[in-house]
Amino acid sequence: MKKLINGADSVVSDALTGLAAAHPELRVDVAKRIVTRAGGPRRGKVGLVSGGGSGHEPLHAGFVGHGMLDAACPGEIFTSPVPDQLIEATNAVNGGAGVLHIVKNYTGDVLNFEMAAELCAEDGVEVATVLVNDDVAVQDSLFTAGRRGTGATLFVEKIAGALAEGGAPLDEVASVGNEVNARSRSFGVALSACTTPTAGKPTFELGEGEIELGIGIHGEPGRVRAPMAPAREIVRVAMDAIHEDLPLSGDTLVLVNGMGGTPLIELYVVFAEVAAYLGERGARISRSLVGDYVTSLDMQGFSVTVCRLSEELTRLWDAPVQTPALRWGR
Amino acid sequence: MDTAFFVAWIEEIAHVIADQRDHLTKLDAAIGDADHGANLDRGFSAAREALASADPPPATPGDVLTLTGTTLIRKVGGASGPLYGSAFRQMGKTLGDAPEVTPAALAMALEAGLAVVQRLGAAEEGDKTMVDALAPAIRTLTAALEDTPADGSYGPVLEDAARAAAEGAHATIPLLARKGRASYLGPRSIGHEDPGAASTALILAALSTTAAATAAK
Numbered sequence: 001m002k003k004l005i006n007g008a009d010s011v012v013s014d015a016l017t018g019l020a021a022a023h024p025e026l027r028v029d030v031a032k033r034i035v036t037r038a039g040g041p042r043r044g045k046v047g048l049v050s051g052g053g054s055g056h057e058p059l060h061a062g063f064v065g066h067g068m069l070d071a072a073c074p075g076e077i078f079t080s081p082v083p084d085q086l087i088e089a090t091n092a093v094n095g096g097a098g099v100l101h102i103v104k105n106y107t108g109d110v111l112n113f114e115m116a117a118e119l120c121a122e123d124g125v126e127v128a129t130v131l132v133n134d135d136v137a138v139q140d141s142l143f144t145a146g147r148r149g150t151g152a153t154l155f156v157e158k159i160a161g162a163l164a165e166g167g168a169p170l171d172e173v174a175s176v177g178n179e180v181n182a183r184s185r186s187f188g189v190a191l192s193a194c195t196t197p198t199a200g201k202p203t204f205e206l207g208e209g210e211i212e213l214g215i216g217i218h219g220e221p222g223r224v225r226a227p228m229a230p231a232r233e234i235v236r237v238a239m240d241a242i243h244e245d246l247p248l249s250g251d252t253l254v255l256v257n258g259m260g261g262t263p264l265i266e267l268y269v270v271f272a273e274v275a276a277y278l279g280e281r282g283a284r285i286s287r288s289l290v291g292d293y294v295t296s297l298d299m300q301g302f303s304v305t306v307c308r309l310s311e312e313l314t315r316l317w318d319a320p321v322q323t324p325a326l327r328w329g330r
Numbered sequence: 331m332d333t334a335f336f337v338a339w340i341e342e343i344a345h346v347i348a349d350q351r352d353h354l355t356k357l358d359a360a361i362g363d364a365d366h367g368a369n370l371d372r373g374f375s376a377a378r379e380a381l382a383s384a385d386p387p388p389a390t391p392g393d394v395l396t397l398t399g400t401t402l403i404r405k406v407g408g409a410s411g412p413l414y415g416s417a418f419r420q421m422g423k424t425l426g427d428a429p430e431v432t433p434a435a436l437a438m439a440l441e442a443g444l445a446v447v448q449r450l451g452a453a454e455e456g457d458k459t460m461v462d463a464l465a466p467a468i469r470t471l472t473a474a475l476e477d478t479p480a481d482g483s484y485g486p487v488l489e490d491a492a493r494a495a496a497e498g499a500h501a502t503i504p505l506l507a508r509k510g511r512a513s514y515l516g517p518r519s520i521g522h523e524d525p526g527a528a529s530t531a532l533i534l535a536a537l538s539t540t541a542a543a544t545a546a547k
Contacts, residue, residue: 053407053408075407075408076365076368076369076372076407077365078363078364078365079365079369079406079407079408080407080408080409080411081407082403082404082405082406082407082411083403083404083412084404106409106511107409107451107509107510107511108407108408108409108410108411108412111409111411111412111413111450111451112407112408112411112412115403115412137514138513138514139516145509145510145511145513145514148514196363196364196365198355198364198365198368199355199359199364199365203359203363203364204359204360216511216514218362218363218511219363219364220361220362220363220511220514220515221361221515221518223514223515223516223518224518
């Protein structure tokens with residue numbers, strides 16, 4: 001394992017120290033692992049808190065700032081944050097209008113956010129939760145942990161963040177977050193596994209001619225292993241899975257997301273195939289994003305997320321945003 | 331079993347989890363995200379330190395388990411933090427302020443811990459989770475209590491319970507995971523031991539080891 005680290009145990013703290021040095025517009029509590037906007041809560045504005053394991057950068061700390069999150073709580077690598085962090089972040093961003101928790105659907109994230117929300121409610125802070133579960137590779141049934149939250153998390157954070165910035169009440173901010181999640185679907189593909197600093201070796205072995213279809217964002221293997229194929233065929237598998245679950249038509253927002261170790265040129269090759277696929281079905285790409293946004297350390301691969309837009313969602317997507325990893329219009 | 335016994339149990343857990351850290355991580359890498367060993371090691375080391383530095387020190391077995399659970403919730407994260415943390419806290423609450431714990435009271439406390447895990451995780455036996463190690467251990471313990479030796483020695487009973495937990499963990503290998511991160515793999519989760527069941531078996535093995543060490547004194 002070759003990594004630019006000082007030690008496996010200090011990676012998260014060292015990266016937060018770097019985030020603080022690079023972004024004075026953020027307040028970074030390295031010891032408590034809480035990232036907030038430097039300005040503090042705005043009176044009467046709904047606060048947005050998200051969090052999850054580290055290793056998915058820029059998610060979530062890279063999305064703290066005007067028009068998006070008010071706070072992010074990074075956990076250990078691929079491990080959800082603990083309730084103490086979430087409670088402190090919730091209190092720190094509460095401007096009196098309540099706080100929205102944006103939670104990716106993994107057992108650990110859900111349990112820790114639930115514990116925090118219960119304790120905040122006991123202390124009189126109004127908390128609502130949006131659970132993101134956009135990954136079509138996982139069957140949603142009573143007999144599984146349910147679909148994972150992946151790329152759509154960024155869409156929820158951006159769009160709910162824009163509505164909150166405009167002064168909307170908590171129930172409306174939660175409702176638009178749920179709507180974005182309901183209109184979004186994702187599918188991920190890995191060409192290689194990732195290596196966590198503590199494990200020191202890849203989380204699974206893939207042969208030279210093999211890929212994993214239906215991966216999550218924690219280096220867990222996918223649902224099936226398949227032979228390597230041209231980008232066009234791989235994209236077709238991903239898009240078919242999405243299209244079967246949510247027929248694609250009308251205006252769409254498309255994220256072609258790198259998993260951390262994928263050259264941008266390949267992501268554009270993938271985007272071309274996604275565009276061709278949508279074109280064949282009469283859907284329009286009206287907004288798009290290409291790059292590393294919801295990563296899995298050094299994994300080579302991509303995920304594609306499609307959201308069926310409405311006029312209102314498009315307006316909120318276009319609203320000004322100023323965060324380390326997403327900024328426009330301001 | 332007194333307060334010192336329960337402190338010794340937590341210390342033994344911290345020791346055995348640190349020892350088996352890489353093994354747990356390897357199990358987790360196969361069907362999860364390769365962090366179970368590191369997370370539990372961090373949590374139980376913190377629990378051991380919390381017990382050693384608590385001022386005033388824990389006065390009852392219930393205090394020991396409650397402080398352990400709170401520390402796990404605060405330090406571990408992931409699913410295992412809330413699940414193990416809530417289980418230990420519930421066990422602590424169930425024991426109340428009794429200064430001595432009988433095997434029967436311990437069985438009831440474990441039963442209450444299991445109920446919390448099942449409520450939070452919505453897991454049934456056979457879903458390939460820690461429940462698959464804990465439930466058979468409690469069944470064995472409860473059944474064995476009916477014929478505890480007249481001298482009240484509980485060592486062999488806890489040894490049987492630990493064995494049942496280990497067998498339960500081993501029996502998760504052919505199962506299809508239906509809860510937790512391994513469930514994302516579908517049929518590919520078959521053929522691997524569940525890391526949560528494996529760590530639960532280690533925790534119950536530590537209980538048996540602690541009993542044997544106490545009896546030897």
